[in-house]
Amino acid sequence: MFQNAYALFFLAALAGSAVALWALLRAHGREVIAVLRGQTPHLPHTPARPRRARIRSGRRLAFAPVTFSICRI
Incomplete structure (x- = not known):
């Protein structure tokens, strides 16, 4: 067993490495x-950006603000 x-773990690691190598070569x-x-x-002058990355402009909070209420009715 x-x-x-x-x-199975070895095959999964091998397949993952092959996919990563294929993406790198592409x-x-x-x-x-x-x-x-x-x-x-020949390298472009602008730095390459990952295709699936989202870049947000400005600062945003990582978590929503938490409010506590002592007297909840």
Whole structure:
């Protein structure tokens, strides 16, 4: 029973690593190929931003303000 659990964990870790490597190569494949060929990669002047990141402008509270009432009726 435990051997199956170890095998499942190993396969899940292997699949996760393969997906992460595939995403990395999809995002930066041209730069990797240029470096492997010995060329200087063409990098954009603006920093790359993750596709799924939301950037909020301004300060916002992390949690809603909590109000306590001593006399609740």
